[in-house]
Amino acid sequence: MEGNPIFHQTRLRLAAWYTLVMGGILGLSGLGVYSVVAHAYHETIDQGLQSVAKALHKSIESAWQQPGHLQQLAKELSLELCITPINCLPKTTIIKQPIVESANQVNYYIRLLDGSGKLFASAGIQFDKLPITSLSQHWQTLTNSSGTRYRQITLPLYTQKQLSGYLQVARSLNDLDQHLTYLRLTLILGLPVSMIFVALSSWWLAGRAMQPVYHSYQQMQQFTADAAHEFRTPLAAMHFTIEAAIKLQQEPKSNNEILDVLKRQNRRLSQLVGDLLLLTRIDQKQLTGEYKSCCLNDLISDLVEELAFLAVETQVNLSKQVQVAKKVYVMGNEEQLYRLISNLIVNAIQATPSGGKVTVFLEDSELYAIIKIQDTGIGIAVEHQQRIFDRFYRVDRDRSRTSGGSGLGLAIVQAIIQAHEGSIHVQSQPGLGSTFTVRLPL
Secondary structure (H helix, E strand, O other): OOOHHHHHHHHHHHHHHHHHHHHHHHHHHHHHHHHHHHHHHHHHHHHHHHHHHHHHHHHHHHHOOOHHHHHHHHHHHHOOOOOOOHOOOOOOOOOOOHHHHHHHOOOOEEEEEEEOOEEEEEOOOOOHHHOOOOOOOOOEEEEEOOOEEEEEEEEEEEEEEEEEEEEEEEEHHHHHHHHHHHHHHHHHHHHHHHHHHHHHHHHHHHHHHHHHHHHHHHHHHHHHHHHHHHHHHHHHHHHHHHHHHHHOOOOHHHHHHHHHHHHHHHHHHHHHHHHHHHHHHHHOOOOOOOOOOEEEHHHHHHHHHHHHHHHHHOOOOOEEEOOOOOOEEEOOOOOHHHHHHHHHHHHHHHOOOOOOOOEEEEEEEEOOOEEEEEEOOOOOOOHHHHOOOOOOOOOOHHHHHHHHOOOOOHHHHHHHHHHHEEEEEEEEOOOOOEEEEEEOOO
């Protein structure tokens, strides 16, 4: 395949298109995975932050506007809670309450604001780096001066059912940003590596997919070469015969012999053309005539009787054995079935030496009619049995030339059987003869 530029370029295009398509699919899949993971991370962080905020809100709201109670609550929660903003600004701490012990030391902060939005108390990170944000927004994402992002939730505080302040709880998104950065890096670096494997796999798959096409192309080339060779032989014989006829115009007796040769070669050429046309029509399903019920008993009896003269000439015993009590019918084209059985019997006679025997059996099973053509001829080697149905393939080319065969007989047999949804099987050993078994649906 590599030596043929057409197939090489086609394989390259197939591999390139496959790689391009798979690259697009992988890219979209990676984008989808990134979006899903990022969304899942955000949801997890929001749920955790909301749980912490609600727990603190429940405790703080009851002690709101009572400094003594707030300081006691801060002590119980292990918070460094301050009352004046001046003392709160330089402090940096981490919430150590049991609610967030599993948070892997992420930075939290808490801010208490009065009803006007002024800072009342705070704990956590340095608040001079984060502005006081809108109190009307429940969820916010903030960024400090160093670029660190924080996720913040704001909850209102009530005193006697009157809005009197706000609780803001936030946590750092450093861990989320790191995870997403690692994920982006993995996807960005993984895509080229994946594309290399996809490209190599595409090249291999394109080669595998094109193997049957290339094999068919080689068969077509061989078919064309064999057909040209088959046509050349009778045409050359006809050419020289005509030239000889022209030279021997004065000898009528010689003319008759030459014309006989010309007629014989013309018949051979016509039969070859007819076989090729028949195969083409079978392949393209262009055979005319409807299928009808055909009696195999009558068909085999007629063929054995008609081919008896050929068996007598070659000193071969041709017989039949009908092993069914009633007539066997199949749906098919009678002319094609005649050609099918005729080719098998003729091949068996030609492959059997003088004194040999050819027997045609007719049997039936529950679903199939079974035709067996058994001979005591030269047999077929195992390595040839899979190829004898190829067009123009001959096991013994010299014998086929002398007997006038073109190598299309068994190819026509197989094509007709396939057109009738049947099957054919051969059993043979060199020197012990062959048995061709045909199964046709009843």
